[in-house]
Amino acid sequence: MEGMSPSLARASLLGLALGDAFGSQFFVPANRPHLSARTLPPAPWQWTDDTEMACSVHDVLTRRGAVDQDDLAHAFATRHDFDRGYGPATNRLLRLVREGGDWRELATGLFDGNGSWGNGAAMRVAPLGAWFAGDPARAAAEAASSAEVTHAHPEAVAGAVAVAVAAALDPSLPAGRFLDRIMEHVPPGLVRTGIAEARGLLTIADPLLAARMLGNGRRVTAHDTVPFTLWVAARERRDFAKAMWTTASAGGDVDTTCAIVGGVIAAAPDVALPAEWTARCEPLPDWAGVVR
């Protein structure tokens, strides 16, 4: 397992799940006042599809040390719980894979043969980046492989690459260098253009303004989601709680934006998850192979 960091991957997965569970609380209308007051919503916080899929990524890495696409497709399909908030295209794809369908045909056939450019490949990939901490090129290659199983569109793949590289990079990099290093691995396109725009917005502090320029996941595309999450991660690399409040305050696809940011931030060895938060979060499933 040389060059691999199972402990960082586990920490990232716990951060991702906590972000997902925290963010999803704000879809409950009664919890909205907690967002403006920055008080924690009442327990229990349930995680969603972001975490369920990330657990499968983590499970495959733990068993194989690398992404095996057939194994990953099988894991996604067999662990698929319809009630965890998957999008309609993914619900259908995973059901068909479970019934014996070929994930390659199904994933490339989505959306008139364009493949999905949703944020679903990015939302689950931070622990993979952490697994390959210090080797961003390897993280990028494995992330692309993990994305293709469900999200064949180049923007969805680019979004997954960007998030994995973010989680694999040295956490002590200054914000601007951090985004520059990520862009070195992301192919040209909307996601990369968005990250370049995020780089230019590092001097502003208002997340609502940043999200207005970069997107907040409301359109659930990779390019409407990933640039803003990396803007937050670049600015708040050291403070999990602050990063979560900043991310959630921008609205949009909040479980997914918080899952991405949480997974990237928690991949840094010196960042601890706040105990008061983790106590409210639903535990990971046993099959994820993570002991609290």
Ligand SMILES: [Mg+2]
């Ligand atoms: Mg979700």
